[in-house]
Amino acid sequence: MLTESQKMLLSLIAEKEGKLNWYKIGRIYINKFNTPSELSESFKYLENEALIESREIEGEPLSRLYITAKGKQALAM
16 A cells, blocks of 8 residues: 555656656655655665666666556556
8 A cells, every 4th residue: 555655656657657767756756755755665665676677778877766567556446
């Protein structure tokens, strides 16, 4: 079961599908989380559970974030 922070981060990544990377989330959306560690812990959990994935984009210095089918299913619950 996802925490509120994990749901919020997963929803954000789904909404901005492929437009965000880890750096942009930290810079733009850090204020949505109680602490930076809450954001970091949520990100690690989503990645470890294969709810999100990072994809390398040619010419981009950082990988872009995408929600997986498993992530979409978890978000729908």
